[in-house]
Amino acid sequence: MPEEMSDLCDWLTHHLTGPSLAEVVSELMTIHQSQDCPTLDDVFGTQLNDVLSTGLEAHHAGQIQQLLLTPTLLLDLQERIACEGGSHWLAAAVTHESTQLQAASHWNTATHRRRHLRQWKLAGLVASIVAKELLHAQPILKSIHAT
Secondary structure, eight states: OOSSHHHHHHHHHHHHTSTTHHHHHHHHHHHOOOSOOOOHHHHHGGGHHHHHHHOSTTSOHHHHHHHHHSTHHHHHHHHHHHHHOOHHHHHHHHHHHHHHHHHHHHHHHHHHHHHHHHHHHHHHHHHHHHHHHHHHHHHHHHHHHHO
């Protein structure tokens, strides 16, 4: 988890718009077991609408800290973003999805290359074996051909 507030906001945005938030919440819950059960309205007050439209970047460190100390609020925020989030969140989700597709594409390309490399190595091995067999068979073939 990043320490700088701007990096932390980006990190949270990434997880709030992606499929890994439940894992993050689970990890945070093992660290922070808050007795308080504030709501998003308690944490953000009148600024909640701003969060839903413009994201976390514009908000105070104390509010972000409260989200991390009460990790289930992140799930609540993700749900509210999905229902009421503005273009900031949509752009973040598209960026997140694009990054995942690029990573998947890179992985598929690398896998494809490894598969072809294995096929070439196998073809080289087979060619080597055949060449050795032909070298051994050459005297026999010459004697058969001579008769």
